[in-house]
Amino acid sequence: MHTTVGIIGAGPAGLLLSQLLHRQGIDNVVLESRGRAYVEHRQRAGILEQGTVDVLRASGAAERMDRQGIPHAGIELRFDRAAHRIDFPSLTGGRQVMVYAQTEVVKDLIALREAAGGTVLFEAEATAVTGIDGDHPRIDYRHQGAEHTLDCDLVVACDGFHGIGRHSMPEGLPRVTQRDHPFAWLGILAEVPPSCQELIYAQHERGFALHSMRSAEVSRLYLQVDPDDRIEAWPDQRIWDELDTRFATDDGWTLRRGPITEKSITPMRSFVAEPMRHGRLFLAGDAAHIVPPTGAKGLNLAVADVTLLAAAVAAWQRDGDQSLLDGYSETALRRVWRAEHFSHTMTTLLHTDPGEDEFDRRLRLSHLRYLASSPAAAATIAENYVGLPLT
Numbered sequence: 001m002h003t004t005v006g007i008i009g010a011g012p013a014g015l016l017l018s019q020l021l022h023r024q025g026i027d028n029v030v031l032e033s034r035g036r037a038y039v040e041h042r043q044r045a046g047i048l049e050q051g052t053v054d055v056l057r058a059s060g061a062a063e064r065m066d067r068q069g070i071p072h073a074g075i076e077l078r079f080d081r082a083a084h085r086i087d088f089p090s091l092t093g094g095r096q097v098m099v100y101a102q103t104e105v106v107k108d109l110i111a112l113r114e115a116a117g118g119t120v121l122f123e124a125e126a127t128a129v130t131g132i133d134g135d136h137p138r139i140d141y142r143h144q145g146a147e148h149t150l151d152c153d154l155v156v157a158c159d160g161f162h163g164i165g166r167h168s169m170p171e172g173l174p175r176v177t178q179r180d181h182p183f184a185w186l187g188i189l190a191e192v193p194p195s196c197q198e199l200i201y202a203q204h205e206r207g208f209a210l211h212s213m214r215s216a217e218v219s220r221l222y223l224q225v226d227p228d229d230r231i232e233a234w235p236d237q238r239i240w241d242e243l244d245t246r247f248a249t250d251d252g253w254t255l256r257r258g259p260i261t262e263k264s265i266t267p268m269r270s271f272v273a274e275p276m277r278h279g280r281l282f283l284a285g286d287a288a289h290i291v292p293p294t295g296a297k298g299l300n301l302a303v304a305d306v307t308l309l310a311a312a313v314a315a316w317q318r319d320g321d322q323s324l325l326d327g328y329s330e331t332a333l334r335r336v337w338r339a340e341h342f343s344h345t346m347t348t349l350l351h352t353d354p355g356e357d358e359f360d361r362r363l364r365l366s367h368l369r370y371l372a373s374s375p376a377a378a379a380t381i382a383e384n385y386v387g388l389p390l391t
C-alpha cells in the first residue's frame with residue numbers, strides 16, 4: 001500500500017491531521033494500535049482553546065461541538081477558603097475557551113473520516129519506521145495477525161508519549177529535556193451536575209484540587225495525590241471527603257456528590273523532544289512533548305502542531321515549496337516551550353510540593369494574592385490559558 005502521508009496514531013493529533021490533509025486533497029492513511037472503542041472512550045482533556053475551536057470549525061469537525069460544547073469566559077482560583085475569578089474576555093480582548101471533551105473530539109473526527117471514505121486502520125500497530133533519510137519512508141505494521149508495509153512520501157508520528165515514532169530517529173536524536181513532578185492526579189468522572197459554572201483550580205495545604213465538567217449532568221474532578229498512590233487506596237468516600245476539604249470556603253459553598261463512574265491516577269511530567277523532525281519523519285502532539293495538565297495545554301498543543309504541519313505539507317504538495325516543512329520544528333517548538341513554561345507555572349502555583357519549605361509556601365501565597373488583585377498579573381494567566389496566536 002502507498003500513501004502520501006502515513007500517520008501513526010488516531011488520537012486527536014493524528015485524526016485532525018488526517019482530516020486537514022483530506023480537506024486539501026492530500027491522500028493519507030492512519031494506523032492505530034488500539035481498537036476504535038478504546039480510542040473513543042479514553043478519558044482525558046476537556047478544555048479547548050479559542051484557536052483549537054477555530055481550527056475544528058475550519059476543518060468541518062465542529063458541528064456537534066457548537067451544539068454541545070460549553071463556552072467558558074473565566075476560571076476560579078480558590079485559596080485561603082475564598083474564590084477569586086479570572087475573567088478571560090476583559091483581559092484578552094474578548095477571547096474565551098470551550099469545555100468539550102477530548103473523547104467527543106475524537107468521536108467526531110473518526111465519524112468524519114469514515115463518512116469521507118478515509119482510511120483509519122484500528123488494531124494496526126506500527127512496528128518500525130525506516131527510510132526517513134531518503135525519499136521513500138516506510139511504516140511496518142501488524143494488522144489482524146499479518147505483517148504489512150505502508151510506503152509513504154512523509155511519515156508523521158502522532159503516536160503519543162509511548163509511541164515508536166520518536167525512537168525511529170537516528171541514534172542521539174531527538175534530544176530530550178524533561179522534569180518529573182513529585183505528584184500525580186487522581187481523576188474521577190461522576191454522574192452529578194457540576195457544583196460550579198466555571199472550572200475551580202484550588203490550592204490547599206493538603207494539595208491541589210480541580211473541579212471541571214463534561215456536561216450539565218456529568219462532573220470531572222481531580223485531586224493531587226502522591227505519585228506512588230494506588231487507586232485501591234482511594235474508595236469513593238475518601239475521594240469525596242478529600243475534595244470537600246480542599247474546596248472548602250467560608251461562604252457556604254458545597255460540593256454535590258454522585259456515583260463515580262471512572263477513576264484513575266496519572267503521573268505528571270514535563271517533557272520535550274527536539275527537533276520534531278528528522279528527514280521525512282515528523283513528530284506531533286504527545287509524541288514530541290508532554291505538559292502537566294494544570295494548564296490544559298496538551299490537546300491544544302497537539303492541534304497547533306498538526307495545523308502547522310497540514311499547511312506545510314499542502315505548500316509542499318501544491319507548489320513544491322519545502323520552506324514550511326523545513327521550519328516546522330522550530331516554529332512548533334517556540335509554542336511548545338511557551339506552553340511548558342505556562343503549565344509549569346500553573347503547576348507550581350497550585351500544587352503542594354512535599355519537599356517545600358515555609359519560604360516556598362509564602363512565595364506561592366503571595367503569587368496567588370497578586371493574581372487575585374492585579375489585572376496585569378491575571379492577564380498573563382488569562383492570555384496563556386485562552387491560547388496565544390498559532391505562530
Ligand code: RFL
Pocket residue numbers: 008009010011012013014031032033034039043044045046047048102124125126127158159160161162163164185187266284285286287293295296297298299300301302
Ligand atoms: P494521544 O491521544 O496519546 O494519541 C496517540 C495515539 O497513538 C496510538 N499509538 C500507536 N498507534 C499505532 N502504532 C503504534 N506503535 C502506536 N503507539 C501509540 C495510541 O494508541 C493513541 O491512540 O496523543 P495526541 O494525539 O498527541 O493527543 C495528545 C492529548 O491526548 C493529550 O495531550 C491531552 O489529553 C493532555 N491533557 C489535556 N490537554 C488539554 O489540552 N486540555 C486538558 O484539559 C487536558 N487535560 C490531559 C488532561 C491529559 C490527561 N492525562 C490522562 C494524561 C487531563 C489528563 C488527566
Ligand code: PHB
Pocket residue numbers: 044045046047199212213220293294295296
Ligand atoms: C478536564 O476537564 O479534564 C481538565 C480541565 C482543565 C485542566 C485539566 C483537565 O487543566
